[in-house]
Amino acid sequence: MTHLAYVVAAYAISALAIGGLAVWILLDQRAQKQALKELEERGVRRRSARTEAAR
Amino acid sequence: MSETANLTARLTALANPTRFLALAGNLVPWIGGASALVLAVGLGxxxxxxxxxxQGITVRIMYIHVPFAxxxxxxxxxxxASALGTLVWRHPLADVSLKAAAPIGAVFTALALVTGSIWGKPMWGTWWVWDARLTSVLVLFLMYLGVIALTRALDDQSRAARAAAILTLVGFINIPIIKFSVDWWNTLHQPASVFRLDGPTIHPSFLWPLLISAAGFTLLFLTLHLMAMRAEIWRRRVSAMRRMSARAAEGKLAEGQAS
Structure with a gap:
């Protein structure tokens, strides 16, 4: 009797879970970068960014 | 400058989130690429x-199950370690590191449990037993969920950071329990066969692919952790900027009402 199906299931579930985690982190990065860009376009500056600019 | 002072200066420089963002941004493609390469070799x-x-073919599950665990x-x-960084040194990136790592750790713990269960069905004849190793790893998974919930439950970031750091340190007692559970109790799970005082008991033809896969998954974890830390730093900047702009708008409104 072959147990190939168990091996395939273990690898497939792992690939899906890790792939999903990576996509979730990438989408989160993109959302935060987009929000930062929008705030900067509205003229909002971070305190440290303002002091850097004043130097 | 002495070597210690040099190291301290370098760690302090890294405490600056802007510098960390740039450094991590440069590192991620390299560690990610190395991870893909090492994983391809190891799993090949x-x-x-x-x-x-x-065990027949089911031994192949070991090459992912053991690295996940x-x-x-x-x-x-x-x-x-990050929790100590928050509580002792108040390192600004320590809480970012803790919060970013928790979901990644939870996924790897869940996968260790699931892949172990899938191996257990054909080899042990059961998906699950309440032995000390399996139960202590399930407790670890629940700890991860607790830390994830706590880091996202409080609006006050510094209070959330302290609470999550304390919970993480209390939960650390579980790590030696997991490691030695197979020695302290009579478990269905096999005892250690790689990290033992008298050397590995596993044949080199299985050991090398296992060690290389483990190195590849460790690099993958570091890549994902750095990526998640960058996202978290940006999230904190966004919320700080939103607060500032709301405060500025309130100030203008108050001025308008006064005049």
């Missing part, structure tokens, strides 16, 4: 390795 070797005389504990150790 795993499938070229002979089948086990008792190691990473479940490694990630918790990284979080405990």
């Amino acid at each position: 070797m795993a499938f070229a390795a002979p089948e086990d005389y008792q 190691w990473l479940a504990m490694f990630c918790y150790a990284v979080m405990a």
Whole structure:
């Protein structure tokens, strides 16, 4: 009797879970970068960014 | 400058989130690429390795199950070190590191449990037993969920950071329990066969693919952790900027009402 199906299931579930985690982190990065860009376009500056600019 | 002072200066420089963002941004493609390469070699070797005389093909599950279980504990150790960074040194990136690592650790712990269960059905004849090793890893998974919930439950970031750091350190007691559970109790789970005082008891044809896969998954964890830390730093900047702009708008409104 072959147990190939168990091996395939273990690898497939792992690939899906890790792939999903990576996509979730990438989408989160993109959302935060987009929000930062929008705030900067509205003229909002971070305190440290303002002091850097004043130097 | 002495070497210690040099090291302290370098760690302090890294405390600056802007500098960390740039450094991590440069590192991620390299560590990610190395991870893909090492994983391809390790898993390629795993499938070229002979089948086990008792376990047959199901021994292939070991090459992912064991690295996931190691990473479940490694990630918790990284979080405990970060918790010390928050409580003792108040390092600004320590809480970012803890919060970013928790979901990654939870995924690896869940995968260690699931892949172990899938191996257990054909080999033990059961998906699950309440032995000390399996139960202590399930407790680790629940700890991860607790830390994830706590880091996202409080609006006050510094209070959330302290609470999560304390919970993480209290939960660290579980790590030696997981490691030695197979020695302290009579478990269905096999005892350690790689990290033992008298050397590995596993044949080199299985050991090398396992160690290389574990190195590849560790690099993958570091890549994902750095990526998640960058996202978290940006999230904190966004919320700080939103607060500032709301305060400025309130100030203008108050001025308008006064005049």
